[in-house]
Each structure stands twice: as C-alpha cells, then as structure tokens.
Amino acid sequence: MTSAETPPTFDPGLAGLIPELKWRGMFHDASEGLEARFATNRPITAYIGFDPSGPWLHIGHLVPIFGLIQLQRHGGKPIALVGGGTGMIGDPSGRSSERNLLSFDQIEANVASMRPQLERMLDFDGPNAAVMANNAHWLESLNLLDFLRDVGKHFTIPYMLSKDSVQTRLAGGLSFTEFSYMLIQATDYQHLFRTLGCELQMGGADQWGNITAGLELVRRTTPPREDGTPLAYALAYPLLLAPSGAKFGKSETGDSIWLHPDATTPYAFYQHWLNTDDRDVGTYLRWFTTFTPAEIVALDAAVVAEPGKREAQRALARDITARVHGPEVAAAAIAASEAAFSGAPITDASVLATLHRETAGFSFAADAARGTVLDLLVGAGLFASRGEARRMIQNGGLTVNDVRIADAETTVPPLVAGEWLVVRVGKRKLHVGRRAA
Numbered sequence: 001m002t003s004a005e006t007p008p009t010f011d012p013g014l015a016g017l018i019p020e021l022k023w024r025g026m027f028h029d030a031s032e033g034l035e036a037r038f039a040t041n042r043p044i045t046a047y048i049g050f051d052p053s054g055p056w057l058h059i060g061h062l063v064p065i066f067g068l069i070q071l072q073r074h075g076g077k078p079i080a081l082v083g084g085g086t087g088m089i090g091d092p093s094g095r096s097s098e099r100n101l102l103s104f105d106q107i108e109a110n111v112a113s114m115r116p117q118l119e120r121m122l123d124f125d126g127p128n129a130a131v132m133a134n135n136a137h138w139l140e141s142l143n144l145l146d147f148l149r150d151v152g153k154h155f156t157i158p159y160m161l162s163k164d165s166v167q168t169r170l171a172g173g174l175s176f177t178e179f180s181y182m183l184i185q186a187t188d189y190q191h192l193f194r195t196l197g198c199e200l201q202m203g204g205a206d207q208w209g210n211i212t213a214g215l216e217l218v219r220r221t222t223p224p225r226e227d228g229t230p231l232a233y234a235l236a237y238p239l240l241l242a243p244s245g246a247k248f249g250k251s252e253t254g255d256s257i258w259l260h261p262d263a264t265t266p267y268a269f270y271q272h273w274l275n276t277d278d279r280d281v282g283t284y285l286r287w288f289t290t291f292t293p294a295e296i297v298a299l300d301a302a303v304v305a306e307p308g309k310r311e312a313q314r315a316l317a318r319d320i321t322a323r324v325h326g327p328e329v330a331a332a333a334i335a336a337s338e339a340a341f342s343g344a345p346i347t348d349a350s351v352l353a354t355l356h357r358e359t360a361g362f363s364f365a366a367d368a369a370r371g372t373v374l375d376l377l378v379g380a381g382l383f384a385s386r387g388e389a390r391r392m393i394q395n396g397g398l399t400v401n402d403v404r405i406a407d408a409e410t411t412v413p414p415l416v417a418g419e420w421l422v423v424r425v426g427k428r429k430l431h432v433g434r435r436a437a
Contacts, residue, residue, distance in 0.1 A: 005300070007293035013041040017074040021237070023293065024286035026067070028205045031215060031234040037199075043128065046071055046200035046235070047079035047192055049135075049185070050118070052087045052110035053102065056260035057117045059272075060248065062288050062320075063240055065121055067202050068130070073290060077128040079198060080118045081188065084111045085139030089181050111136075117259050121323055131196070135188050142187070151183050151190075154220045155213065163209030182213045189214030190221060193232055202235045211236065240287065259324050266325045266333040267358045273317035274310070274337065278303050281312045289319050340430050345402045349417045352432055356420075361432040369415060369435060373400055374408040382423065382431055392425060399424045 008023055010016035015038050021027040037044065048064040050057070057065075068078035087107045102110075115132060122130035160166060163182060166174065189211075192198035201211045211234040218232045225231060240248045257272050258264040264272075276284060281303060285296045299312040322330035336354040339346045346352055355361065362380040369376065374389055383389035390408050392398050398405045400423050401413040415421060421433035 005297050007297045009293070011041075012074065014038040014044060014074050014076060015041050017071065017076070018235075020074070021070060024070075025283060026070070026237045026287060028236040028238040029208060029234075030236070031212070031230065033230040034200070034233040034235060037229070037233060041075070043075060043077060044200055045077040045079060045192075045196060045198045046202055047081050047133070047189075047198050048202045049081045049083050049086070049188065050114060051083050052107050052114060054256075055110055056113055056258045056263050058256040058258045060256075061259065063204065063237065064202070065118070066288055067235075067237055068122060069290065071202070072123060072128060072130065075128060076200075078122060078130045079133055079192060079196065080122060080130060081133045081135060081192070082111050082114055082118075084108065084134040084136030086135055086181065086184050086188070087111075089177055089184055107136075113260065117324075120326070133192070133196075135191075138191050139184065139187070147183075147187070150221075151187055151217065154217055155183060155186075159216075160213075163213070165206065165209050182210045185210045186214040186217040189232070190217050193218050193222070199231070200233045200235060202237070205236050205239050208234070208236050240283075261325060261329075265358060266321060266329045267336055267354055269324065270317050270321045270330065270333040270337055273320055274313050276313050276316060278307055281316060285312060285316055289316065291315075291319070343424075346422050347416055349420065352416065352420045352422070352434075355430070356432040356434050359430060359432060361434060363434050363436045364421070365436055369412050369421075371412065372408065373398075373405050373410050373412055376412055376421075377423065380433060382425070397426045 008019075010020040010023075017038055018027060018030065018035055046068075048068055050061065050064065068080060072078050084107055087102065087110070088104070111134060118130075118132065124130050124132075160179070160182065161170075165182070166179065169178070189198070189201050201214055203211050215230075215232050215234055219230075222231050256263075257269065259269075273284070282296070282300050285291060285299060289296075291299075299315055302309070302311040318330065318334060321333055325333070332350065332354060335348070336351050336358065339348070339351045340355055340359070346355070362382065364376055364380055368379060374386060374393070377383055378386050378389050383392070386408075389398075393405050393408050396404065396406070400421060401416055402422070403413045412421070415435060419435040423431040423433065425431065
C-alpha cells in the first residue's frame with residue numbers, strides 16, 4: 001500500500017461489506033450468491049464460533065471479532081457463538097497434533113470469562129444488536145442415534161476425507177473424535193439457521209471445510225427457495241501473517257497477548273501495539289480498527305514521511321487498547337507509557353504506581369531514603385556491586401527523581417509524593433522504587 005493511494009468509499013449497507021473487506025485485506029472467499037444477497041441490502045444474521053480452549057481471548061481472536069464488527073457496521077446482525085459443546089471435542093483445523101481435551105469445569109470457566117470480553121467489543125443494543133450463544137445448550141442434549149440418522153447420513157466418508165483440515169492430519173493420526181468435528185459444527189449452523197434465521201457463517205480460511213459442511217447440511221435438510229437463491233452462505237477471511245514475517249498473535253518472547261488484564265496488563269497490551277513494525281502497522285490498521293480508508297491512508301503516508309514519530313503505531317495502540325480495556329484504562333496505560341519514555345519528570349503517583357507494577361519496580365525501607373544514593377541503590381539490587389554503581393555515577397549516567405547524581409555519597413533526593421523514587425540509568429533503563437509501608 002502506498003502513500004499515493006486514493007482512499008475509496010464504500011456503501012454503508014451490506015452491499016459495501018465485501019468491497020471494504022477486500023480493501024482491508026480481510027477477504028479470502030465467499031460461497032456462491034453471497035455478493036448478490038448483500039447487494040439487496042436486506043438485513044442478514046451471521047455467526048462466528050469462538051473456541052474456549054483458553055482462559056481468556058487473545059489477540060488472535062481479534063481476527064474473527066473484527067469480522068463481526070465489520071458485519072455489524074454494515075447493518076448485519078452478529079452472533080458470537082461460544083463453543084461450550086464443541087470445546088469438549090476439539091477442532092483439528094490448523095493443528096498438527098491431537099488437542100488435549102479439557103474438563104467440563106475448565107470449559108465452563110473459559111466460556112464465562114469470554115462473555116464480558118466479547119460484550120465490550122460488539123454492540124448488544126439497537127436493531128442489529130449482537131447475540132451471544134453457547135452451543136452446549138443444544139449439543140449436550142443431542143441423542144447419538146438421532147445425530148447419526150439426522151446428520152451423519154448426509155455426509156459420505158470421501159466428502160469428509162477431502163477436507164483440508166482432515167487431509168493434513170491423516171498421516172500423523174486423527175482420532176474419530178476430531179474427525180467428527182465438522183459434523184458437530186454443521187449441526188451448529190443448522191440449529192442457528194432454524195432458530196435464529198442465521199444465513200451466514202464466517203470464519204478463517206482454515207475453517208472453510210467445516211463452514212461448507214454446514215452449508216451442505218442446511219441444503220440437504222431444508223426445502224429449497226422458490227426463486228432458487230441459496231438458503232445459506234459462507235464467508236472466509238485470510239489467515240493473518242504479518243508482512244514482516246512474524247507470526248501474528250504472539251509477543252516477541254513467543255507468549256500470547258491476552259485481551260484480559262489479569263493475563264496481559266493494559267500497559268503491556270498498549271506497548272505491544274506501539275512496538276508494531278513499520279511493515280505491519282498498515283495491515284493492522286486495516287484489520288483491527290474501524291478507521292476510515294482516508295484516515296488509514298493518511299497514517300500510511302505518515303509512516304513513510306516521518307517513521308520516527310510512530311504516528312500510525314500510536315493511533316493503532318490507542319484505539320485497540322481503548323476498545324479492549326475501555327477509554328479510561330487506555331488513557332492510564334498511555335500516560336504511563338509516555339512518562340516512561342519521554343524523559344520528563346514523573347510526579348503523578350498513579351502513573352508511578354503503574355510503572356512500579358509493570359517494570360518490576362523495587363522497594364526500599366524508610367531509613368534507606370535518609371541515607372546515600374549508593375547505599376540505597378546497591379541495597380535494592382539495581383547494581384551488582386558498589387563499584388559498578390560508582391562507575392555509572394562517575395560517567396554521569398544516573399538520575400534519581402530527576403536529580404543528576406555526581407557523587408556516590410549524595411543523600412537520596414526527596415521522595416515524590418512521600419513514597420516514590422524514579423531512577424534512570426543511562427538513556428534506556430527506568431526503575432521505579434516505592435517506600436515500604
């Protein structure tokens with residue numbers, strides 16, 4: 001994408017959804033007739049499934065979440081289907097080995113934790129209000145013999161074996177449990193089609209086989225429409241790989257970035273997006289914001305013109321942190337981040353508390369604050385030895401509460417708000433200390 005690109009405009013109704021998804025890079029494939037269905041601009045209900053295999057949602061889930069957000073922006077009604085039932089089985093798609101099955105209690109706990117996260121990001125009010133559903137509510141009461149007669153008879157073994165999610169696992173072994181997953185997912189689509197009028201299933205490219213199995217079941221168990229138009233549809237978005245080559249959804253250390261503050265703090269979440277590579281930020285602005293094309297193209301241009309300002313990264317980090325954690329929490333994370341890296345004095349106790357928590361700050365006794373800087377910093381473990389601390393001071397690379405320390409025997413400067421020390425070592429290291437109670 002170049003800075004000279006002319007920003008497009010899109011129909012605000014469903015007719016504009018696929019063109020906008022294509023521009024944003026979020027379109028992989030669609031079943032026959034979907035564009036014509038959207039062109040009518042008649043409301044449509046669509047669902048995406050969320051696997052409760054973890055205790056919280058992570059940033060990889062932002063891909064399907066923003067699929068639903070874009071659908072809702074264009075007038076569609078989204079269903080967020082949490083797999084309380086399918087989570088007991090395990091989806092083989094995109095996996096090279098058998099999934100470890102979770103207990104019923106684990107899955108129930110995971111489902112409960114996901115609901116408020118989804119509710120924060122989708123609109124659950126208005127004429128096209130989002131709906132939450134849990135497939136455990138209908139799958140747990142499913143009778144095995146009825147399932148085999150009413151669902152299994154509509155699928156041949158060759159049809160199921162032809163699916164990519166199955167083919168990639170055959171050589172290494174695939175249990176009947178995971179082999180049956182596509183029939184369970186097809187049952188979900190049939191149930192939502194019958195009970196909620198859901199005409200569209202959306203998902204990643206690796207889910208295409210499961211999604212089209214659902215279309216097949218709906219087609220085989222429902223009388224055709226008189227006008228010959230399809231009964232149901234499918235839409236897939238690409239699997240997201242960062243242009244830099246990094247695998248999306250992981251931090252630099254390989255850990256997941258979670259959408260829950262107990263797992264990834266808002267400060268760390270904001271920092272993750274702020275550190276986005278210049279090559280990736282344009283992609284993420286398209287996928288994970290609702291910024292207009294004009295706004296995104298302008299930010300693309302800013303990356304080219306003044307990359308050092310990181311204007312695009314700041315806009316991305318600010319917007320997605322506010323969406324996931326709320327505006328007030330995002331503002332606090334931004335304030336702490338800017339304070340840490342600006343080099344300016346930090347006097348806000350709430351900002352210092354955030355930095356103390358986020359940067360593994362140190363603590364010190366009240367009597368240490370009445371002694372020398374050398375004794376306090378060595379005693380707190382910021383330097384391995386007194387000699388190392390002296391060398392840093394002699395080189396002029398140490399400040400404490402914005403006072404340049406030139407003498408190792410200097411007494412500790414007054415505490416900020418009576419309890420805080422801000423220690424800067426060189427240009428990059430920041431340590432925040434708190435007086436012990």
